[in-house]
Amino acid sequence: ESGAWTQVRRMLNSGLPPVDVAHLLESTPPKERELLWSLVDAEQQGEVLQYLSYDVQTEFLTRMDAQELLAATEGLDTDDIADMLQRLPNAVIHEVLQSMDTQDRHRVESVLSYPEDTAGGLMNTDTITIRADITLDVVLRYLRRHERIPDSTDALLVVSRRDEFIGRLQLNTLLVSDPNITVREVMETECVVIPASLPENEVANLFQKFDLISAPVVSAEGRLLGRITIDDVVDVIRENADHAVMSMAGLEDEEDTFAPVMRTTRRRAVWLGVNLLTAFLASAVIGLFDATIEKVVALAVLMPIVASMGGIAGSQALTVVIRGMALGHVSSSNAQWLLNRELIVGALNGVLWAFVVALVAMLWFGDWVLGVVIGAAIIINLVVAALSGTLLPMLLKKLNIDPALAGSVILTTVTDVVGFMAFLGLATVFYLS
Amino acid sequence: ESGAWTQVRRMLNSGLPPVDVAHLLESTPPKERELLWSLVDAEQQGEVLQYLSYDVQTEFLTRMDAQELLAATEGLDTDDIADMLQRLPNAVIHEVLQSMDTQDRHRVESVLSYPEDTAGGLMNTDTITIRADITLDVVLRYLRRHERIPDSTDALLVVSRRDEFIGRLQLNTLLVSDPNITVREVMETECVVIPASLPENEVANLFQKFDLISAPVVSAEGRLLGRITIDDVVDVIRENADHAVMSMAGLEDEEDTFAPVMRTTRRRAVWLGVNLLTAFLASAVIGLFDATIEKVVALAVLMPIVASMGGIAGSQALTVVIRGMALGHVSSSNAQWLLNRELIVGALNGVLWAFVVALVAMLWFGDWVLGVVIGAAIIINLVVAALSGTLLPMLLKKLNIDPALAGSVILTTVTDVVGFMAFLGLATVFYLS
Numbered sequence: 001e002s003g004a005w006t007q008v009r010r011m012l013n014s015g016l017p018p019v020d021v022a023h024l025l026e027s028t029p030p031k032e033r034e035l036l037w038s039l040v041d042a043e044q045q046g047e048v049l050q051y052l053s054y055d056v057q058t059e060f061l062t063r064m065d066a067q068e069l070l071a072a073t074e075g076l077d078t079d080d081i082a083d084m085l086q087r088l089p090n091a092v093i094h095e096v097l098q099s100m101d102t103q104d105r106h107r108v109e110s111v112l113s114y115p116e117d118t119a120g121g122l123m124n125t126d127t128i129t130i131r132a133d134i135t136l137d138v139v140l141r142y143l144r145r146h147e148r149i150p151d152s153t154d155a156l157l158v159v160s161r162r163d164e165f166i167g168r169l170q171l172n173t174l175l176v177s178d179p180n181i182t183v184r185e186v187m188e189t190e191c192v193v194i195p196a197s198l199p200e201n202e203v204a205n206l207f208q209k210f211d212l213i214s215a216p217v218v219s220a221e222g223r224l225l226g227r228i229t230i231d232d233v234v235d236v237i238r239e240n241a242d243h244a245v246m247s248m249a250g251l252e253d254e255e256d257t258f259a260p261v262m263r264t265t266r267r268r269a270v271w272l273g274v275n276l277l278t279a280f281l282a283s284a285v286i287g288l289f290d291a292t293i294e295k296v297v298a299l300a301v302l303m304p305i306v307a308s309m310g311g312i313a314g315s316q317a318l319t320v321v322i323r324g325m326a327l328g329h330v331s332s333s334n335a336q337w338l339l340n341r342e343l344i345v346g347a348l349n350g351v352l353w354a355f356v357v358a359l360v361a362m363l364w365f366g367d368w369v370l371g372v373v374i375g376a377a378i379i380i381n382l383v384v385a386a387l388s389g390t391l392l393p394m395l396l397k398k399l400n401i402d403p404a405l406a407g408s409v410i411l412t413t414v415t416d417v418v419g420f421m422a423f424l425g426l427a428t429v430f431y432l433s
Numbered sequence: 434e435s436g437a438w439t440q441v442r443r444m445l446n447s448g449l450p451p452v453d454v455a456h457l458l459e460s461t462p463p464k465e466r467e468l469l470w471s472l473v474d475a476e477q478q479g480e481v482l483q484y485l486s487y488d489v490q491t492e493f494l495t496r497m498d499a500q501e502l503l504a505a506t507e508g509l510d511t512d513d514i515a516d517m518l519q520r521l522p523n524a525v526i527h528e529v530l531q532s533m534d535t536q537d538r539h540r541v542e543s544v545l546s547y548p549e550d551t552a553g554g555l556m557n558t559d560t561i562t563i564r565a566d567i568t569l570d571v572v573l574r575y576l577r578r579h580e581r582i583p584d585s586t587d588a589l590l591v592v593s594r595r596d597e598f599i600g601r602l603q604l605n606t607l608l609v610s611d612p613n614i615t616v617r618e619v620m621e622t623e624c625v626v627i628p629a630s631l632p633e634n635e636v637a638n639l640f641q642k643f644d645l646i647s648a649p650v651v652s653a654e655g656r657l658l659g660r661i662t663i664d665d666v667v668d669v670i671r672e673n674a675d676h677a678v679m680s681m682a683g684l685e686d687e688e689d690t691f692a693p694v695m696r697t698t699r700r701r702a703v704w705l706g707v708n709l710l711t712a713f714l715a716s717a718v719i720g721l722f723d724a725t726i727e728k729v730v731a732l733a734v735l736m737p738i739v740a741s742m743g744g745i746a747g748s749q750a751l752t753v754v755i756r757g758m759a760l761g762h763v764s765s766s767n768a769q770w771l772l773n774r775e776l777i778v779g780a781l782n783g784v785l786w787a788f789v790v791a792l793v794a795m796l797w798f799g800d801w802v803l804g805v806v807i808g809a810a811i812i813i814n815l816v817v818a819a820l821s822g823t824l825l826p827m828l829l830k831k832l833n834i835d836p837a838l839a840g841s842v843i844l845t846t847v848t849d850v851v852g853f854m855a856f857l858g859l860a861t862v863f864y865l866s
Contacts, residue, residue: 019642027762029770140608149605152646154587171604172582175573208671209452211664213585213646230663231644237667238641241674242756248681249752250745257757258767261774265781268749272786275745279738280793286737290730297723300733304719304740304849305712312683312708316701319682323675324690329460334691337462341694348698353705360713416737 009039018044022051030260046072050080054254058087066095078104078125079232082111086121110225119203120196122236123217123226126150129159130183132166137179139169152229154213158187165193165216165224193218196225200236205328207233244326247405250274274409282307282416289424292432298365299427302374305357306423310381310415313349317342317389318411322403325393339390346386350379369430377423381415388414442472451477455484463693479505483513487687491520499528511537511558512665515544519554543658552636553629555669556650556659559583562592563616565599570612572602585662587646591620598626598649598657626651629658633669638761640666677759680838683707707842715740715849722857725865731798732860735807738790739856743814743848746782750775750822751844755836758826772823779819783812802863810856814848821847 012021021040025033025048037060040048049057049072061084064072069092073081085093085108093112097105107125114120128149130139139156143149156174158167167187177186192210194203194217206212207230214229243253250271259267286293286303293300321338324330330338358375362368388411393403396410445454454473458466458481470493473481482490482505494517497505502525506514518526518541526545530538540558547553561582563572572589576582588601600620610619625643627636627650639645640663647662676686683704692700719726719736726733754771757763763771791808795801821844826836829843 023642023761026760027764027767029767029774143608144610146609149609151605151644152587153605154585154646171608172584172586175576175604175607176579176582177577208664208667211584213587213663230646230667231641234641234663234667234670237670237674241670241677244674245677245681245756246752248678249749251749251752255753257753257760257762258771258774261777261781264774265778268746268778269782269785271749272742272745272782275741276738276786276790279741282737282741283734286734290734293733294727294730297727297733300726300730300736301716301719301723303733304715304737305709307737308708308712308715309705312705313701316682316684316704319679319684320688320690323678327459327690328456329690331460334460334462337691341462341691341697344694345698345701348694349702349705352702353709357709 005039008036012036012039013041013044018047019051021048026053026056026257029258033258042068042071043074046074046076049073049084050076053256055252055256055259057084059256061088066092066099069096070099078107078111078226079122081108082121083116085112086116114196117200118196119194119198119200119217119228120225122200122203122232123196123228124150124232125226127157127216127224127227128153129157129224130169132158132160132184132187133182135180135182136174136177136186139174139183140179152214152231155188157216157224157227158183159224163224164222165218167191168216191215194228195220201240203228204233204236204240208237244322244404247402248408250405250409278409278413278416281413282420285417285420286424289420289428292424292428296370296427296431298361298367298370299424302361302370303420303423306374306377306381307416307419309353309357309378310385310419311412313346313382314385314389314411314415315408317346317386318393318403318407321390321393322407325397325403330394335394339387342386342390343383346382347379350382353382354378370427373426373430374423376426377419380422381419384418385411385415438472441469445469445472446474446477451480452484454481459486459489459690462691466691475501475504476507479507479509482506482517483509486689488685488689488692490517492689494521499525499532502529503532511540511544511659512555514541515554516549518545519549547629550633551629552627552631552633552650552661553658555633555636555665556629556661557583557665558659560590560649560657560660561586562590562596562657563602565591565593565617565620566615568613568615569607569610569619572607572616573612585647585664588621590649590657590660591616592657596657597655598651600624601649624648627661628653634673636661637666637669637673641670677755677837680835681841683838683842711842711846711849714846715853718850718853719857722853722861725857725861729803729860729864731794731800731803732857735794735803736853736856739807739810739814740849740852742786742790742811743818743852744845746779746815747818747822747844747848748841750779750819751826751836751840754823754826755840758830758836763827768827772820775819775823776816779815780812783815786815787811803860806859806863807856809859810852813855814852817851818844818848 025036028036049060073084085096097108100108110125111121111123130142153171155168155170157165158169160166167189168191169183169187173186192206192212192215194206194215196217196219206215212230214227216227217225219225239253246253246255252267321330354375357378358371361374362371392411393407396403396406458469461469482493506517518529530541533541543558544554544556563575586604588603590598591600591602593599600622601624602616602620606619625639625645625648627639627648629650629652639648645663647660649660650658652658672686679686679688685700754763787808790811791804794807795804825844826840829836829839
């Protein structure tokens with residue numbers, strides 16, 4: 001092994017912090033990534049793994065055996081371990097769990113028993129709990145017996161004898177209060193308590209709304225199960241944002257930037273195929289009017305304008321409504337106002353741009369009928385775009401279909417079909433009758 | 434005033450927490466919002482204002498006079514006050530600052546002196562500072578003299594006599610350490626220190642990378658200016674995500690979901706106009722081949738398919754590269770690999786779908802030349818889409834143009850123009866020669 005290799009190996013295992021090694025791996029094409037990963041020591045791999053994105057993490061995880069997994073996950077947070085195990089075959093999960101010591105196994109199993117995208121799947125079990133009837137002085141002495149307090153601990157959790165959550169003692173309060181008073185006198189009882197079954201995006205909303213650093217997670221019976229910390233919530237927020245952007249282009253969130261050719265081709269092909277179906281539908285509509293186009297070729301020249309203006313206007317309405325729904329602004333009480341606003345905006349912009357396009361069309365082809373037809377088609381398509389851009393996401397949400405993924409394809413189909421139909425249909429009436 | 438009004442007023446001013454009042458205002462159409470806002474007491478308005486999004490906040494702020502602003506901003510965090518003042522006329526800013534007490538004024542002025550989107554504009558000045566040579570016992574007694582410790586304080590900041598930042602004493606460390614040792618012995622010196630001029634998205638990256646709760650902000654000379662807390666960073670992350678989604682549809686980030694008709698029409702019209710120019714360009718390209726279309730009307734029927742497949746494939750490459758750049762994965766050393774991968778993926782998917790479309794076209798119109806022409810055009814357009822989807826964001830970034838805003842318009846122009854040109858051009862060669 002040459003000197004350069006030794007140097008790279010040293011850098012990966014002690015020179016760079018694990019988060020930077022993970023970033024380096026994410027920024028590397030497959031072959032080099034493979035090589036770099038093989039240079040990371042077994043005991044360092046777990047630290048690095050937890051910072052990798054889903055796609056890349058899965059790639060490495062699926063190639064490890066139970067012993068390697070056990071070595072790699074040692075010392076990681078419970079939620080990170082559960083997260084990694086979740087995507088492996090049941091037999092491997094079982095084997096890894098069997099090799100853990102009892103306490104760790106119980107912890108991981110408790111997190112694994114909840115779906116990954118709920119509070120239960122997000123929580124950690126590294127809480128420091130205290131009783132309500134002791135004095136702060138006792139708490140302070142109890143803490144000093146710890147080597148360290150878990151990261152992102154802003155409060156100690158107060159539990160009853162039966163492990164029921166009853167309140168939070170903020171470290172800030174502990175530090176400024178008289179040591180002789182009891183926990184019960186200064187603990188917060190009106191604090192955010194998260195049920196283990198709460199979906200992760202609602203957890204994120206609570207953290208943002210109340211500027212939380214950490215929050216307790218409880219079972220349906222009120223027993224304390226663990227806590228969620230802001231760093232995991234930040235990841236949820238990032239992933240949700242990523243999802244919104246990526247799924248609009250039919251891409252996986254947490255997709256590996258340097259995914260190999262075949263995986264990339266396969267994934268993208270699906271979306272292209274879906275889009276092709278809608279494109280054929282639009283073509284079929286145009287095909288209905290081939291006689292008209294044959295007579296007036298200018299129609300073929302101008303028809304993409306009508307479809308494209310509708311697509312843009314529709315995607316604007318769609319984006320605003322999807323975002324408004326995600327922020328919780330849209331409800332049954334104001335949906336009507338929103339629809340009216342979008343329809344009026346669509347009509348106004350329709351009239352404005354219809355006028356411009358009609359004028360250009362008349363001057364270009366010296367044909368005032370063409371101007372009237374394209375103007376009318378644009379107004380129709382922009383109003384329909386507003387209508388479908390607003391109602392479509394609401395409808396999809398009711399049907400439990402992700403509007404960010406399906407919304408834009410369906411919308412484009414609508415604005416293409418309506419655009420071509422209105423433009424060529426009107427032209428047929430005017431030119432062929 | 435009827436009983437119902439009194440009840441609403443009570444709910445707005447004491448029943449609901451300010452964050453919920455803000456959410457209620459955000460979820461209300463203009464007229465009702467106006468009415469609700471007029472029912473919020475003057476001293477409550479500031480609390481509510483800080484939770485409103487940019488658009489809605491500005492709407493209310495611009496209608497307040499200096500006295501109302503002063504009343505509303507009392508007790509808010511320095512960074513929130515600076516944030517609000519920043520968008521008001523200079524005369525109003527001056528008047529408000531003059532009416533503040535000296536200490537507050539200096540704090541707000543220090544934040545105002547940095548651009549809003551840098552660490553300096555994001556920081557708070559509510560830090561608790563200590564000296565390095567005192568014992569932890571002294572620190573504990575010093576803290577007990579405070580009524581409360583500022584929110585999101587996970588560490589005390591250690592400064593020299595000249596106010597230079599020299600380290601952090603984590604509260605967690607303070608709580609588990611022997612009270613008789615000095616701050617210097619247990620303080621962290623290898624911690625993240627943020628220069629006031631650092632852009633806010635780099636601040637967000639640092640917080641995510643190191644799972645920070647708070648971090649000190651220092652001047653170029655190393656003097657401690659304040660601190661940034663995770664709750665403000667979460668807002669930055671949310672806003673950046675919002676920006677990515679909204680700007681792809683040519684919308685403002687932090688746009689008011691219930692913006693009134695005229696403002697909405699005006700803002701959307703601009704984007705429709707930009708898009709119209711690119712649509713006219715595509716039309717001009719089609720116009721070049723009107724003789725060919727007149728002869729073979731099937732070309733007009735099928736041509737949207739070529740353009741649309743190119744648009745989808747291009748936007749997939751564009752989205753992956755923009756995201757990869759935002760995550761810091763893409764650099765000059767791996768851009769070539771990425772370009773090659775995209776070109777190969779484009780070619781493979783091009784061949785796959787060219788085959789499918791060619792087959793359908795042949796069967797539909799009973800014309801094998803049409804199949805060959807559309808197949809070739811799809812391959813060409815998908816490869817060009819991969820090329821421009823990959824290089825365009827890199828180029829735009831170099832020119833300091835936001836790729837999320839400009840990328841998709843330019844890309845669609847390219848894929849439309851190339852798609853129509855390839856398809857109709859090849860058809861002209863095959864049919865008219």
